[in-house]
Amino acid sequence: MDPNAKLELTWIEKASPFGREPRLRLECAGDGSGENPAVQCREAGLNICGNPRCGCEEIRLQWLVAPTGTPAASAPSAGEFWFNLNIMSPSVTRHHDPDPAALHLVERLRATLTAADLQQLGEWYLATKLDLIQTTPPDKMDLTGLPDASDGLLIGFPDVFPLGLALYFEFQQEVWMGFEQYCVQPDCDCTDAMLSFYKLKEATGRRVTEAADPATLRYDYRTGAITLEPEWPTGRLSADDLLGSLKLRHADLHGQLALRHRILRRLYARHNLAESRALAQYLESRPAAVSTVAPAKIGRNDPCPCGSGRKYKRCCLNANGL
Numbered sequence: 230m231d232p233n234a235k236l237e238l239t240w241i242e243k244a245s246p247f248g249r250e251p252r253l254r255l256e257c258a259g260d261g262s263g264e265n266p267a268v269q270c271r272e273a274g275l276n277i278c279g280n281p282r283c284g285c286e287e288i289r290l291q292w293l294v295a296p297t298g299t300p301a302a303s304a305p306s307a308g309e310f311w312f313n314l315n316i317m318s319p320s321v322t323r324h325h326d327p328d329p330a331a332l333h334l335v336e337r338l339r340a341t342l343t344a345a346d347l348q349q350l351g352e353w354y355l356a357t358k359l360d361l362i363q364t365t366p367p368d369k370m371d372l373t374g375l376p377d378a379s380d381g382l383l384i385g386f387p388d389v390f391p392l393g394l395a396l397y398f399e400f401q402q403e404v405w406m407g408f409e410q411y412c413v414q415p416d417c418d419c420t421d422a423m424l425s426f427y428k429l430k431e432a433t434g435r436r437v438t439e440a441a442d443p444a445t446l447r448y449d450y451r452t453g454a455i456t457l458e459p460e461w462p463t464g465r466l467s468a469d470d471l472l473g474s475l476k477l478r479h480a481d482l483h484g485q486l487a488l489r490h491r492i493l494r495r496l497y498a499r500h501n502l503a504e505s506r507a508l509a510q511y512l513e514s515r516p517a518a519v520s521t522v523a524p525a526k527i528g529r530n531d532p533c534p535c536g537s538g539r540k541y542k543r544c545c546l547n548a549n550g551l
Contacts, residue, residue, distance in 0.1 A: 236337050238346045239272075246360035247353045251275045253290065253338075277354055281362045282371050284391030286314045286354060290334075312338070314347075314354060358392045363488060367495040375500055383410035383423055386489045389496070393489070397429075398478035400471060404430035407475055408443070411490045413497040420451035422486045426471055448472070450486040 235256040240249040253273040276289045291309045310331040342350075376388050386393050386409045396407035410423040425443035430436050444466050447456040455468050476482050527534060533544035 236341045238342060238350070240349075245357065247356040249353070251350060251353060275350075277357050277361070279361070280371060281358070281365045282390055286392070287311045288314055288350070288354065314350060355392060355394055359394045362390050362393055362492070367492065367499055370496060372496070372500050372503065375497070378413050378497055381412070381414060384413050384493055384497070385410045386493065389493060396424075396475060396479060396482075398475045400474040402432035403428055405471070405474070409486065409489065411493050413493050415498060415501055420449055420487070420490070422448050422450055422490065424448050426466075444468075444471070448486075450483045450490075453483075 235254075237254050239252045239254045241252055242248070243250040253275065255271045255273070271292060273290050273292045276291070278285050278287050278289075289309065289311050310328060312331075312335050376382075376384055378384050387395055396409065398405055398407070406427045406429055408425045408427065410425070412419055412421065423445065424447075425445040427440050427443050428437050442460060444462055445458040445460060446468050447458065448454075449456075455472070457468060461468070479485055535545050
């Protein structure tokens with residue numbers, strides 16, 4: 230890549246969850262031979278990881294096709310690669326031996342993108358990932374590593390979908406988060422969400438590094454009924470005030486909780502069905518048990534087991550070759 234090439238992050242209006250999609254624009258000086266224009270522009274599209282349950286925060290960079298319909302000949306040799314949004318380095322999970330051109334381009338990205346650029350990219354990534362979570366059919370989702378829901382254990386939505394956007398909100402000028410858990414038992418049709426509230430930042434802006442025991446309540450997203458857990462800090466926090474602040478930040482809170490609960494239920498229903506089928510196949514594949522109990526000996530004068538009413542010696546004894 231030309232070290233003097235100009236690299237910038239641009240956005241195009243698009244009917245997407247974020248309303249815009251990012252592009253990387255690269256402007257290179259011509260070679261002066263007259264065959265190329267004075268300035269050559271190339272654009273790269275950015276896409277997120279397509280696994281709804283993945284929390285990798287990796288972005289794919291792919292140089293776009295030129296207007297003529299042919300690949301841009303002067304585009305950098307790293308035609309496509311993944312990089313991590315947080316640490317801004319080529320992904321070792323997808324490319325164990327990153328292309329030198331990819332390494333160089335990521336170094337340029339580090340030097341070029343501002344804090345505001347990275348924040349916008351992060352917001353775009355999360356909005357796009359949440360849309361992927363909400364629109365991907367559960368039968369297309371990966372079931373690997375699902376948290377255990379046996380014995381009625383509640384399942385946290387962020388535990389299944391690490392990038393499912395936590396319920397952040399402001400309360401008394403402080404930053405809080407609501408952590409949601411749901412029942413996914415097949416015989417339960419409750420409409421409850423267990424909400425645990427954590428304070429993340431003080432009103433002064435100081436981050437809370439040691440999280441206290443959360444204030445937890447059970448919230449019926451259908452009726453709006455609230456049930457406080459026994460550990461609720463009475464006298465210090467108002468459940469109504471907390472929920473009121475949460476609803477100000479998430480206007481469709483009831484619909485959001487209902488959707489997340491439905492996604493988890495359908496995912497675990499599929500998981501339970503897969504486990505039942507696997508168990509049935511295992512049982513069917515086992516060899517039939519061979520009885521090791523010797524049959525009871527029939528005396529010569531005992532009633533014949535065939536039910537004729539005669540003695541065994543007068544009936545089936547000779548038929549059995551004895």
